[in-house]
Amino acid sequence: MKKYLLQRRNSVGHAWSGLVVFFRSEAHAAFHFTVAVLVLGLAWFFSVSRIEWIVLLFAIALVITAELVNTVFEKIADFVQPDIDPRIKLIKDMAAASVLWCAFVSVVIGVLVFWPYFVDIIYRLS
Ligand SMILES: Nc1ncnc2c1ncn2[C@@H]1O[C@H](COP(=O)(O)OP(=O)(O)OP(=O)(O)O)[C@@H](O)[C@H]1O
Numbered sequence: 001m002k003k004y005l006l007q008r009r010n011s012v013g014h015a016w017s018g019l020v021v022f023f024r025s026e027a028h029a030a031f032h033f034t035v036a037v038l039v040l041g042l043a044w045f046f047s048v049s050r051i052e053w054i055v056l057l058f059a060i061a062l063v064i065t066a067e068l069v070n071t072v073f074e075k076i077a078d079f080v081q082p083d084i085d086p087r088i089k090l091i092k093d094m095a096a097a098s099v100l101w102c103a104f105v106s107v108v109i110g111v112l113v114f115w116p117y118f119v120d121i122i123y124r125l126s
Contacts (some may be wrong), residue, residue, distance in 0.1 A: 022068055028099075032067055036060045039110060048116040056113060059106040066102040071094040 023029045043056055073095035077088045 019059060022071060025065075026071055028067055029064070029071070032064050036064065042114060047115065048117070052113050055109060059109045062102045063106050064101070066099045070099050 023033055039056055039060060041051060048056070074092060077091050081088045
């Protein structure tokens with residue numbers, strides 16, 4: 001049991017160090033992190049409902065996971081083929097498309113969640 005817990009602690013440690021490297025060294029990751037903080041700040045400011053918190057957290061997780069997986073594909077692609085290769089182009093473009101798709105869906109979710117709150121504020125101010 002002690003050995004099992006120690007192994008689990010090591011696995012979490014490895015995953016955590018991967019996350020730290022990702023956010024420290026990848027410019028796109030820093031951008032997504034900044035947007036996530038802004039979205040969470042906005043959610044706090046508007047006191048969104050519990051279900052809206054859940055939806056926003058899922059949207060944030062979706063984009064950051066897609067960016068993480070995209071980065072992994074880029075790193076593997078650069079490792080197996082450092083030269084220009086149309087097959088690598090296809091792999092990288094499709095991996096990048098997953099981020100674009102998730103980001104698009106998340107923007108739609110953000111608009112659907114925050115739109116009524118913005119309308120309410122504009123209505124109160126006018
Ligand atoms: N080895 C390659 N062969 C052919 N095309 C490539 C190759 N490497 C990159 N590309 C093309 O350049 C694009 C950008 O690749 P790159 O590896 O620079 O990713 P990126 O999206 O700029 O991410 P990052 O900024 O994290 O490096 C790819 O989507 C692909 O179209």
